[in-house]
């Protein structure tokens with residue numbers, strides 16, 4: 353039925369198009385009959401302005417309302433419920449969110465829409481949002497038919513990287529080349545590297561009065577991933593206040609997604625212009641943030657390029673996650689990564705590995721300080737494997753501590769990884785979902801935030817409650833818990849992240865008695881979804897060494 357309406361409409365649209373073509377050809381002929389040499393410059397300007405106004409008036413008065421009617425009542429998705437104003441245009445909806453101060457609060461808004469309209473909501477002319485775990489699992493499975501949607505994964509900073517690849521085969525080959533370095537076995541070999549960075553972090557605290565933990569944790573994750581990725585530790589943990597320039601640049605890069613969302617084309621154009629035609633000093637004069645972002649990108653890319661140059665010169669003894677990308681793999685049919693791809697992945701792994709891990713550690717510490725009884729239970733458990741406050745401990749030992757594991761799971765439930773919308777394209781032959789036919793060209797979106805706070809699965813969902821993970825049967829909760837996503841595009845750094853989370857949280861809580869700093873407010877950690885969760889402020893604390 354839906355497809356027959358669609359076909360009829362396509363025919364009508366074809367007729368309409370030829371009518372418009374015919375009328376505009378006629379108009380053009382009339383305009384050509386005017387002898388332009390007879391007109392003064394002022395008259396030419398007047399005609400141009402009138403033409404422009406006429407075009408916009410026709411667009412607003414005729415085309416936009418007609419298109420709205422089509423989208424709302426005739427389009428194949430017209431039966432899918434949802435707020436009608438989002439059908440005016442994608443740009444209009446984005447502007448609405450920006451002007452009403454809701455930009456980045458999209459997951460919260462969509463959550464309300466699901467309550468009103470049900471498990472499937474049309475959130476744009478061609479986009480539906482889903483809140484149904486069986487459908488999520490169908491979209492996010494290993495042999496999925498739903499590729500990443502190219503229309504929404506295209507921030508210039510991740511162009512050419514693994515994150516942006518939409519083609520299944522290409523993504524599979526790129527992931528295959530990186531994955532061996534992130535297996536559980538490979539990560540176990542990194543334990544001494546992680547331990548050394550955690551020691552460095554913990555040893556810095558006594559010299560500091562107030563500690564910005566949000567940034568300190570990001571510095572830790574950054575030093576681990578840069579050392580592992582390209583043997584060049586960024587030494588972020590050396591910075592006196594854990595605020596190196598490039599971290600501020602990274603924060604600016606995340607904020608820039610707000611502008612990118614609203615004005616993608618000018619954003620890309622200026623990015624390209626700044627990068628290719630202006631000296632860094634000129635860019636710095638225009639925007640110090642933009643210059644710092646470009647500096648950070650260059651540092652990551654150059655580090656990988658230096659290793660590639662060594663590799664090409666025959667010096668293959670190095671620690672890097674890019675080794676397989678340096679060369680082609682004829683058996684699998686994978687060519688060596690281009691310079692653009694290598695540079696993009698060099699930036700991606702640092703960005704992806706630093707912010708998510710830092711955010712999760714921040715939330716874990718926040719909830720433990722806020723809930724002293726939970727912290728006390730964790731501390732008692734940690735004492736069983738760490739006799740003294742400054743003792744080191746292995747991942748193997750920590751893996752067997754149920755309360756620590758429960759605290760980490762609960763922290764990841766709050767941190768969401770990527771909260772949403774996680775857009776995926778409907779397969780080329782369409783899909784039937786929750787009783788609706790979705791034609792090809794439709795984009796599905798899902799929100800980890802909405803699954804992680806489903807009150808039917810996680811009662812009192814905004815309460816930090818590690819005990820929920822210690823229940824007899826947690827299968828249903830596990831089903832709704834996906835901070836690393838699932839399936840073919842699951843987080844590649846999951847094992848590394850888990851190892852860092854365990855070692856850092858265990859050693860921090862065992863060694864320090866932590867309090868919120870004066871002036872810290874819970875609202876600092878209120879977040880917006882700018883691809884990853886970005887908080888309004890930082891977690892600031894003071895610390896005292898424990899005596900026993």
Ligand code: HEM
Pocket residue numbers: 514515516523527577700701702704705706708709712768769770774835836837840841842843844845846848849
């Ligand atoms: C607590 C820490 C982490 C969380 C919660 C997390 C979460 C996620 C999620 C949800 C995705 C899927 C994004 C999407 O489909 O759009 C993802 C992808 C990815 N993550 Fe992580 N991540 C974490 C740490 C790391 C680390 C340490 C690395 C280190 C390299 C990493 C590298 C990546 C990469 C490369 C991708 C893209 C994979 C692809 O597109 O195929 N992540 N991560």
